[in-house]
Amino acid sequence: MLDYLILGSLTIHEMSGYEIKKLMSNSTAFFSNVSDGSLYPALKRCEESGLIRSKELVENGRYKKVYEITPEGRQVFLDWLEQPLKPFKFRYEILIRLFFARNLTQDKLFQIIDQHIQQLEDLKQSLENIAAGPAKYADTCQKATLRFGLDFYQYLIDWFSNLESQLKGSENKPALANQPENQ
Amino acid sequence: MLDYLILGSLTIHEMSGYEIKKLMSNSTAFFSNVSDGSLYPALKRCEESGLIRSKELVENGRYKKVYEITPEGRQVFLDWLEQPLKPFKFRYEILIRLFFARNLTQDKLFQIIDQHIQQLEDLKQSLENIAAGPAKYADTCQKATLRFGLDFYQYLIDWFSNLESQLKGSENKPALANQPENQ
DNA sequence: TTATTCATGTAATTTGTTACATGATTCT
DNA sequence: AGAATCATGTAACAAATTACATGAATAA
Numbered sequence: 001m002l003d004y005l006i007l008g009s010l011t012i013h014e015m016s017g018y019e020i021k022k023l024m025s026n027s028t029a030f031f032s033n034v035s036d037g038s039l040y041p042a043l044k045r046c047e048e049s050g051l052i053r054s055k056e057l058v059e060n061g062r063y064k065k066v067y068e069i070t071p072e073g074r075q076v077f078l079d080w081l082e083q084p085l086k087p088f089k090f091r092y093e094i095l096i097r098l099f100f101a102r103n104l105t106q107d108k109l110f111q112i113i114d115q116h117i118q119q120l121e122d123l124k125q126s127l128e129n130i131a132a133g134p135a136k137y138a139d140t141c142q143k144a145t146l147r148f149g150l151d152f153y154q155y156l157i158d159w160f161s162n163l164e165s166q167l168k169g170s171e172n173k174p175a176l177a178n179q180p181e182n183q
Numbered sequence: 184m185l186d187y188l189i190l191g192s193l194t195i196h197e198m199s200g201y202e203i204k205k206l207m208s209n210s211t212a213f214f215s216n217v218s219d220g221s222l223y224p225a226l227k228r229c230e231e232s233g234l235i236r237s238k239e240l241v242e243n244g245r246y247k248k249v250y251e252i253t254p255e256g257r258q259v260f261l262d263w264l265e266q267p268l269k270p271f272k273f274r275y276e277i278l279i280r281l282f283f284a285r286n287l288t289q290d291k292l293f294q295i296i297d298q299h300i301q302q303l304e305d306l307k308q309s310l311e312n313i314a315a316g317p318a319k320y321a322d323t324c325q326k327a328t329l330r331f332g333l334d335f336y337q338y339l340i341d342w343f344s345n346l347e348s349q350l351k352g353s354e355n356k357p358a359l360a361n362q363p364e365n366q
Numbered sequence: 367t368t369a370t371t372c373a374t375g376t377a378a379t380t381t382g383t384t385a386c387a388t389g390a391t392t393c394t
Numbered sequence: 395a396g397a398a399t400c401a402t403g404t405a406a407c408a409a410a411t412t413a414c415a416t417g418a419a420t421a422a
Binding site: 001008027077081082085086087088092098099102103104109111116141144148151155170 | 325
């Protein structure tokens with residue numbers, strides 16, 4: 001996955017590892033925050049398999065290793081782009097908490113939900129900052145990606161806010177216990 | 184994470200590895216589809232660290248290893264439940280495709296989006312089947328978890344359908360190219 | 367002068383998957 | 395008789411993280 005993120009970035013133009021990281025966090029942070037410890041080994045791996053090649057240079061007295069994509073790398077990337085998607089899997093920590101929330105007081109549960117809403121607000125804010133920024137390289141599809149992030153975070157914020165209201169609304173009832181329903 | 188999923192399951196009642204897997208896929212499949220290769224080693228690990236203990240028995244001529252949570256395990260689980268959430272991270276393959284979609288013809292992009300919508304419809308259907316089923320152990324919070332899955336998949340289906348309409352609407356324009364904006 | 371940003375990397379660990387391997391029971 | 399489900403596990407591999415490690419340039 002990371003390899004394709006690297007190849008994709010290099011289809012835009014040649015970049016150093018550091019710049020690739022920058023691009024990720026300035027535009028796609030919400031779906032891929034890459035750590036140094038995975039990026040640099042991945043670059044090495046891709047170079048070894050001939051998908052990218054590097055030149056080392058010194059710019060403003062700073063050592064840099066700038067990578068460009070090779071024709072083979074471009075082909076591999078284009079092939080991947082068209083391939084069927086892997087099965088969609090999604091692991092979402094707060095849902096696990098929610099699933100087992102009967103072990104929790106309602107207050108504690110609300111704390112966790114509030115905390116998550118705050119996380120989401122922060123993430124949304126950082127995307128808004130990116131959206132308000134210079135938005136380099138942003139074509140229609142890249143803008144759609146950003147738009148997705150904004151919409152998505154807002155959706156989750158609303159969903160969890162709504163859940164809280166509903167749980168609060170049934171506060172007098174045994175909220176976390178089994179409630180009979182017509183089945 | 185998996186360890187907590189196991190502990191959480193065992194707060195409901197004692198279960199074998201197989202039953203834990205069943206519980207996951209019958210109620211929380213959409214956020215945690217656990218493979219044998221991770222579940223059984225995890226059970227071993229938890230037992231070695233004293234969080235759970237097992238008894239082996241033969242039921243209907245079938246060998247079983249039934250696990251129950253220990254008081255220490257319960258405490259570890261409850262502590263975890265209340266702990267701050269880890270930073271929310273989300274990697275979503277189709278967004279990476281979308282981000283680099285300028286390397287793709289519009290037709291190919293639509294194929295990918297359609298394929299993803301189909302994935303989501305299938306996942307939603309499987310959740311609907313679960314929701315229509317006997318819904319064992321389903322307390323309010325567990326129902327909310329299921330509800331989340333249904334709402335979430337529908338949201339994504341709508342979002343991507345909408346994206347397609349929008350892209351189709353601008354088909355005469357250079358859809359995948361950089362479109363100037365007021366910045 | 368001190369913190370931040372730029373810049374690259376390694377080592378140990380974590381967490382999980384896929385494929386392999388086995389075997390009994392029950393449903394059709 | 396054969397397929398599906400029940401039931402448990404190992405071994406090899408994959409992908410990524412965290413912590414460690416270094417060091418120059420620039421902005422406060």
